[in-house]
Amino acid sequence: MTPSSHECCAHHLHHHELRVEDLRVSYRDVLALEGVSFATSCGSCVALIGPNGAGKSTLLKAIAGLLTPDDGRIFWRGTRVSRWSREIAYLPQREDVDWQFPITVRGVVAMGRYPQTGWWRPFSKTDDAAITRALEAMDLDALQNRQISELSGGQQQRVFLARALAQEAHALLLDEPFTGLDRTSKATLAALLRTLAREGRLVIASHHDLETVKDIYDEVLLLKRRTIAFGPVNEVFTEENLQASFGPMEKNGKAAV
């Protein structure tokens, strides 16, 4: 297997499908998602868009196997996702992570090898090579021995991506990856996400900045507890759909497309 390229996905497009059917998730008594269905596949960059509380994080966590749905099913490559999968990587919001934790950049990326190494087996040459490759792909090799507390926001996000690469994940689920980044880091991250999708991975990210959606993503899932619309960005990312998701926009609101 040539690990840097990911052409396996492109060759078997029909196998690498993520399908969500009639998903329903609730926290205790509070309904978070209901009747959510969509299907997408490797090679696509999908934006999850919706107002706060629309269930974007919930959907990502459900696909990652962190939440048990009340109802509905999630299929990855035709197999039911019930718990975790090495092929699906979850990248949490940066603010959910304790950046003071005493660990180096390489240490975080190495965590992606856990499915291969298990509890105590030392890292093999393959593991080390995968970690190094992931660091290089995210342009972090110079920073690999730094403490994670010393990183900028953009670098922190790239550490998460590198961990997903070390994991050799096919699908990447990102929760608000652009939030809190400066302009340069945003541009870098957007380019990286495009590259990862072009190499054949499935990238799904919750996204707030409506102005950049068309530049970054191929498909859009508009969410407001239910699926408002799903499809190619040109067809779905319309004023009408946005209003259905966010409610009536202010005249010169940010959301005007």
Added chain:
Amino acid sequence: MIDWLLEPLQHSFNQRALVAALLIGLTNGYASAFVVLKKSALKVGSLSHALLPGIAVAIMLVGLHDWSAFLGALIAALLIGLGSLAVSRGTRLDQESALAILYTSAFSGGIILLRRMNVTHEMEDWLFGNIMGLRDSDLWMNYWISFGALAILTALHRPLLMTLFDAEVAATLGVPVRALNYLLLAVLIVVLISSLQAVGCMLAIGLLVTPAATVYLLTDSTGKLFWGGALLGSGASAFAVLAGWWLNIEQGPAIVLVLGAVFLLAFLFGPKYGLLRKLRKSTHSESIS
């Protein structure tokens, strides 16, 4: 002078106390890294208070044997830990509030029970420790607890650290997060119990937090946090036992006090995160601007 320094070592109960201090300090110091990274010092401290009523009930039911106090303490801590979880899940109360109610109630009950039994003179030992009163069998129990705890914690080091760093990501990588959290808490309780005879249930949490917390101010390396904590824990405990003999002060409080003093030094003079360093940095940057 040399004679005065070495004199304590000529007595077998002192040698035993010293070995116990090294063992208990080592295990607690190593485990303290998990408490610091888990940020759960207060929770573990509450559970250490829950040990006392367990001991009281165990003595009342089956008398004081080698393992009865140990088992009683273990069961009480588990009951109160799980009880607080049940209360917080069943009501709108948070777990820390539930824990505070449960452990203070149990602790009060334990005090009243212990005073009514014929072990009154030992009450202070349970509260503040009496490392000089150790018997050989206690030493063996400490040895097995230390060995078991260190074996489990080092074997599960990788998944435990992943869980502590980010439990959700760890779960998506196949780490059994929930089971590990329970296991870690159970190991910490057992380690607490092992230090009961040295520092008592009031002070146990000091020994199970301070070593790694001190090293945390000095290093960014996870490995150093664990083994540095173990080294500091055993070194400070052994030194405190000797100092207690030389200066004729109680060894249990001496252990915690020595650790506290080392922490203060690290807090003030730590080369990277110390207070003085920070002050100098801020005055330096002011003078530049």
